[in-house]
Amino acid sequence: MSLYGALFSGVSGLSSQASAMGAISDNVTNVNTVGYKGTTVRFATLITKQVSLTKYSPGGVQSKPKAQIDVQGLLQATNTATDIGMSGSGFFVVNSVADPQTSSGGYFGYTRAGAFKTDKTGYLQNSSGFYLQGWPLIRSDGSTSAAASTITIESLDYMRAYKNTSGVTHYINANIVNDIELRPMNLNTIGGTAVATGQIRMGANLPSGDPVYDSTNPTAGGRHDSSMLIYDSLGNSHNATFTWTKTGANVWNLSAAPPLGASTFVIQNKDGAGNTTNYYATGQLEMVGDFSAAALTGLNGDDFNINGSSFTFDNTVTVANSTSNVIGISNANSWGDVVQAMQNAIYAEFDSTAAGGGRFTVDTANSRLLITQYSTTAGTSAAAITINSMTDTAGDGLSLYMQQWQSTGQTPSQTMTIPTLASDNYYSLANNYASNSTQRGGLVFNGNGTPAGINLNQLTVEWANGAQNMTGSTTTTGPQIELFLGNNNLSDGMVQLAGSYQITYITQDGARFGNFAGVSIGTDGVVTALFDNGVRKPVFQIPVATFVNPNGLEARTGNSFIETDTSGSYTLRVAGEAGSGQVASASLEASTVDLGEEFTNMIVTQRAYSAAAKIITTSDQMLDELVNIKR
Numbered sequence: 001m002s003l004y005g006a007l008f009s010g011v012s013g014l015s016s017q018a019s020a021m022g023a024i025s026d027n028v029t030n031v032n033t034v035g036y037k038g039t040t041v042r043f044a045t046l047i048t049k050q051v052s053l054t055k056y057s058p059g060g061v062q063s064k065p066k067a068q069i070d071v072q073g074l075l076q077a078t079n080t081a082t083d084i085g086m087s088g089s090g091f092f093v094v095n096s097v098a099d100p101q102t103s104s105g106g107y108f109g110y111t112r113a114g115a116f117k118t119d120k121t122g123y124l125q126n127s128s129g130f131y132l133q134g135w136p137l138i139r140s141d142g143s144t145s146a147a148a149s150t151i152t153i154e155s156l157d158y159m160r161a162y163k164n165t166s167g168v169t170h171y172i173n174a175n176i177v178n179d180i181e182l183r184p185m186n187l188n189t190i191g192g193t194a195v196a197t198g199q200i201r202m203g204a205n206l207p208s209g210d211p212v213y214d215s216t217n218p219t220a221g222g223r224h225d226s227s228m229l230i231y232d233s234l235g236n237s238h239n240a241t242f243t244w245t246k247t248g249a250n251v252w253n254l255s256a257a258p259p260l261g262a263s264t265f266v267i268q269n270k271d272g273a274g275n276t277t278n279y280y281a282t283g284q285l286e287m288v289g290d291f292s293a294a295a296l297t298g299l300n301g302d303d304f305n306i307n308g309s310s311f312t313f314d315n316t317v318t319v320a321n322s323t324s325n326v327i328g329i330s331n332a333n334s335w336g337d338v339v340q341a342m343q344n345a346i347y348a349e350f351d352s353t354a355a356g357g358g359r360f361t362v363d364t365a366n367s368r369l370l371i372t373q374y375s376t377t378a379g380t381s382a383a384a385i386t387i388n389s390m391t392d393t394a395g396d397g398l399s400l401y402m403q404q405w406q407s408t409g410q411t412p413s414q415t416m417t418i419p420t421l422a423s424d425n426y427y428s429l430a431n432n433y434a435s436n437s438t439q440r441g442g443l444v445f446n447g448n449g450t451p452a453g454i455n456l457n458q459l460t461v462e463w464a465n466g467a468q469n470m471t472g473s474t475t476t477t478g479p480q481i482e483l484f485l486g487n488n489n490l491s492d493g494m495v496q497l498a499g500s501y502q503i504t505y506i507t508q509d510g511a512r513f514g515n516f517a518g519v520s521i522g523t524d525g526v527v528t529a530l531f532d533n534g535v536r537k538p539v540f541q542i543p544v545a546t547f548v549n550p551n552g553l554e555a556r557t558g559n560s561f562i563e564t565d566t567s568g569s570y571t572l573r574v575a576g577e578a579g580s581g582q583v584a585s586a587s588l589e590a591s592t593v594d595l596g597e598e599f600t601n602m603i604v605t606q607r608a609y610s611a612a613a614k615i616i617t618t619s620d621q622m623l624d625e626l627v628n629i630k631r
Contacts, residue, residue, distance in 0.1 A: 003626070005048065005058040007619040012060030013612030016043055019063035020605045027593045028602075034127065035085075035112035035559055036591035037069045038598075069550045069561065073112070073589040081519055082124060084114035085589040088581025090544035090573070093177060094130035094560060098123040098186075100179035108133070108177050109560035110545050110553065110570070112589050122188025128558030133182040134525070135172050135541045136162040147171035151574075153526060153538050156198070160541065175572055177545070185527065185540050190516045194235025195535045196470065197510035200228055200459070201484040203493045204503045206244055206252055208449065213245045222246040224501040230259055231510030232467035233478055240265065244443075250496065251441035254456055258282055260366060261465040263416045267442075268458040268480070279442060279456045281373035283385070283418045285342065286366070286464075287335035296332060307386055309349050311342070324348040336364030343369055359385065373418045387416040416462075443485070445496040450489050457483050511535045521585035525575035544580040545570045 020041040030036040046059035075085045086092070092114060097106030098121065109130065116124040116132055124132040140150050140157035148171040149160045160172040162183060173181045204226065213222030228240045238259030245253045258265030267280040285304070289295065300315040310325060317328030319337050322344035332338050343362045346369075361370045371385055444453040459481040461470040468478045486493015514533025521527050525542035547553065552566030563570055573580040 002055060002057065003619055003623055007616060007623075009046075009058040009060035010612045010615030010619060012046060012062065013615065014609060016041075016061045016063035017605050017609040017612060019065065021602070021609070023065055024598050024602050024605060027598050028595065031591050031593045031595055031598075033113075033559060033591050034115045034588045035073065036593065037067060037071060037073075037112070038591070038593045039065055039067050041065050067551055067553075067555060068592060069553055071592045073592045075584050075587045076590050078586050078588055080115075080117070081521065081586055082116045082118070083586055083588050084116065084521060084542070085584040085587040086112050086114065086544070086581045087584050088576075088579075089550070090546045090575075090580045091550075091561070093133045093182060093543060093545050093572075094126065095133055095179075095182075095184070096130060098125070098131045099184050101183075106179075107562070108182075109556060109562055111558075111560040113559045115588055118187050122186040124185050124187070128560065130558060130560055131184050132542065133177075133184055134527075134543055135160040135174060136183050136185075137526070137538045137541055138162065138169075141169065143169075143171065145171055147173060149174050151526075151541070158538055174543070177570060177572065182543075187516070187519070190529045190539060192513055192515045193529070193531050193533075193535055193537055194233065194513045195231065195509070195511045195537070196233040196468065196478050197229075197231045197481055197508050198479060199482040199484065200230075200508045201493075201505065202226070202228075202503075202507075203486060203495075203505045204244075205499060205501065206246070206443070206445075206494065206496045207501055208445075208496045208498055210246050212248060226503060226506065228506065229508055230461070230481070231508075231512065232261075232461075232463055232465070232470075234465070234467045235511070235513040236261070236465065236467065237512065238262070244501075247441060250445040250447075250452075252443045252445075252496070253280075254442040255280055255372070256282060257363070257370060258284055258461070260286065260368070261463060261467075262461050263464040264418055264460075264462040266419055266460045267456050267483070268460060269455045270458050276458070278373075278419045278421045281418045281421060283371045283387075283416055284363075284368045285339070285371070285387070286368040287338055288367070291335050296329060296338075299329060299338070304387060306346065307350075307383075311345050311349070313338075319344065322348065334364075335367035336362070339367055339369045340364060371418060373421055384420040385418040443494055443496075446489065449495045449497040450491050451486055451494060452488060454485050454488060454494075457485070459483055521583060523576055523582040523584070525583045542575065542583055543572045544575045544583075545572055546578075546580050547571075 023039045023041045027038045042064045044062045044064050046062050048057040048059040050057060070089065072088070075087060084092070091110035091112060093108060094111050095106045095108050097103035098119070100106045111126070111128070111130060113126050113128055115127045119125045126132070137151070137158045138161050140159045143159070150157050151160070160174055161169050162172070164170050170180070206224070207221070210221040214220060222245065224244045226242045226244070228242055230238045230240055232238065238261060240259045241257040243255045245255065247253050254267060256265055256267060262284070264281065264283040266278055268276050269279050270276045297315065299313045301313065303310055303312040311327055312325065313327045313329055315330050317323070317326055318331045319328050319341040322328040322341045325345065327341045327345045329338055329341055332341065339362045343360050346360045359372045361372070363370055373385060442456045443451055446452045459470070461481070463469055470480055471477045472480060484493065511533040514531035514535050516529060517532045518530045519527050520530060521542070525544065526538050527540035527542065529537045529539045531537070547563065547570060548568035549566060552564055552568070553561035554564050555561055576582040
């Protein structure tokens, strides 16, 4: 048995060394394969149970290939933003088809081969033909659903979610790998974007030497204007005029003329507990479209209602002779004349006492009637002003907060309400400030010129041009605008010092429409779309799949792996968290193969193979000698 055993032991040596050479050949040929993990072959003895103390029964050797999947390859920089490498443990999740929800025959796998490029339909596909899967990101809708998982990026909240084909938001379960919870990334669907203003920051010097503003002597000082640029959700730019008014020693108030195209504009104060009070509220009625005699004739008989009082346009009454409830337009030569007639009629009805700087003022240059909310009694809330209805009898385009109705006789159901101001935080008429001892200023300054109290930090806008209202982050409205005027006791914003009114800085975010220009990818796997208007918008997050025993994964063609009982189940993680690797943008992980080591192993394997062959030939010669004994 010993000679035959030696013969078969040599055969096992040939087989094992051939297996080792096969692994070396794969390693060498994949030396430039992105993300390739080299395989080493170890050997284990095959022992035949010894039944005698005086004779040895050989067994042989068995090869044990070991995939070194957990070995980190060198990261090499590239010029392609969609090339991604993994620094640390974990794998990218891929699928053999672009969109597993709409395709059949695909399967999920895991890879470190991150050379992704867009295919003809815009999906990210690596050089092996696998498609990147991950979590789409959309702005948070404030959902309290347990399924909604959020991520904060640059102080804004985003959800791992997407809208399905029915337009319903699907909140992603970030722990599951399937065709519902993981979606492909398609760059063609990003398109363009326009971003609404989310923050305005301003710093300026309000002159400490200014007198308290007197509306009867406006040239004496105490009032200064600034123009603020605001972008709506459609990318339209608007100018809002902010007015600073000195109301007492070290006290300034803020009022505003709303931008064209808005229905209401409210300055608010939000405290640390999240409680919001309205500080100043204004709205407007605008006349839009080209002024013409025909349009003026068609306006006759149209009416609108304010706080229960109806006002009707009449082309038999002059502008100056407008009376309670009657808006005279017979001699109007422009839309500016029409809004002047509107103010005259409203004053005649219930606001004649406010004719010095009251609630209804005209902007003839922009053909609009401005409506201001205020309270003249300390400690008392002001009642809201409501535009209840409007009837456009001739379809001439009379507009209520920029909403136009074209069909004859159509009665709009929309209303415009200017929010009620809080009892202890309101804007009042200039000549009433002195008597309102409990009135709180928008800005109250210390003796050194720094703010002692900033009582306004937020703006809300209701748009009438079709843009999304900025009244709170919900499914139908956008977030309010944050107004930063500095910090208390610091000179990093608004200050009150000697000298003239000087603007230090005014900045705002938001942008007009911009086309998609490319992407950048962060170490946390967040894919940010870049647009040619300077906007950056997070759209996707690349998860990292980790395994207890990554070396137990089963290799598949295309440098991908699937899980096995040996590897254990996957865990999806955010890149860089809980021990998972970080994503390296514009980088690729090189093969872990060391050519010098492989060539050395090749020589050793070749010699071992030759030695195993020598065992066979020697055993064969010995068997020949044994056979020759009989001769």
